[in-house]
C-alpha cells in the first residue's frame with residue numbers, strides 16, 4: 129500500500145497556520161475539452177463578506193494514489209503537498225473570524241478522470257466544496273457555478289468562518305464539518321468522494337478546548353470506514369505504532385477528538401466502546417452551566433446520515449485504562465461486514481495490547 133495512504137491526518141493546533149497572504153489566484157478554465165495550458169481565466173473568485181483579507185493561504189493538491197489493495201478501485205486524495213496526499217485528506221482547522229484562501233491544484237490526469245466519468249459531456253475536473261463555512265458561488269466547487277479545476281490547473285477558494293454574533297444571536301460557523309470534491313464522475317462528485325476526495329474541516333470557537341490528537345472516521349458505502357473494511361481499517365504495529373487514518377492510538381489520559389463524517393448513501397451509527405461523550409457541539413460539557421449538565425444527554429452511539437458530520441472529544445482510557453476499544457457502526461449487518469476498527473489506548477510502555485483483528489471482509 130502506498131505510504132501516502134498512511135499519511136497522518138491528525139495534527140497539532142496551528143499546523144496549518146502559515147500566516148502568509150494569498151498569492152494571486154489563477155483560475156482554471158471551466159471547459160474540460162480545453163487543455164489546461166490553454167485554459168482561459170474566468171472571473172476572479174469573489175470573497176464572502178468579512179473575508180476581504182484572508183488570514184492564511186494554503187496549497188491543496190488533488191492527486192491519484194495507489195489503487196485500493198483489496199478492491200483495486202481508483203483512489204484519489206487531497207494533500208497539503210502532492211506527495212502527502214491521503215484519504216481522508218488533511219484535516220483543516222479554522223477559528224471563527226478567520227478567512228482562509230485555499231489554492232487547489234489538480235494533479236489528477238484526464239485519463240483517470242475520464243475513467244470515473246459517467247457522462248462524456250461532463251467536464252473533466254476536480255473541485256473543493258465545503259460544508260458549514262461561508263463562501264460565495266465562485267468557491268462553491270460545482271459545475272453549476274463553474275468553480276472547478278481542469279487537469280493541470282489551479283483555483284483559489286475562499287472560506288470564511290463567520291463568528292457568532294452575540295448581539296443578534298446569529299449563529300456562527302463553529303462546528304465539525306467536512307470538505308469534498310463535487311465534480312469527479314458527475315455533477316455531484318459521487319465518484320470523487322467514493323475515490324477518496326474528502327476530509328474534515330473543524331471550525332473552533334475562541335476558547336474551545338483543543339485536543340492532543342484528532343482522528344477522522346468517514347463512514348461510507350460498502351460498509352467502509354475511510355473507504356476500508358475489517359483488518360484494512362487497523363494497521364497499527366504492536367510496538368511503536370504510528371498514528372494515522374488506519375491506526376487510531378492514544379495514551380491514557382490524552383484528550384482525543386473524532387470527526388465523524390457520513391459519505392455515500394447509507395445511514396450509519398458511530399459507536400465507541402469504553403467511552404462516552406456529551407451530545408453537544410464539541411462533545412464536551414465543562415460543568416459550569418448546571419442546566420446543561422442536567423439536560424444534555426451523555427451518549428456512546430450516534431446516528432449519522434449521508435452528508436452529516438459531528439465531532440466529539442473524549443479522555444482516552446478514562447476510568448477504564450489501556451486496551452483495545454472497538455469503534456464501529458452499530459447497524460449489525462454493517463459491522464458484521466467489516467465496518468469496525470479499534471481505538472488502541474496504549475500501555476504505559478507505548479505498546480498495543482494483544483488483540484485479535486477484525487478480519488471480516
Ligand SMILES: [Cu+2]
Nearest residue numbers: 396457459462
Ligand atoms: Cu453502517
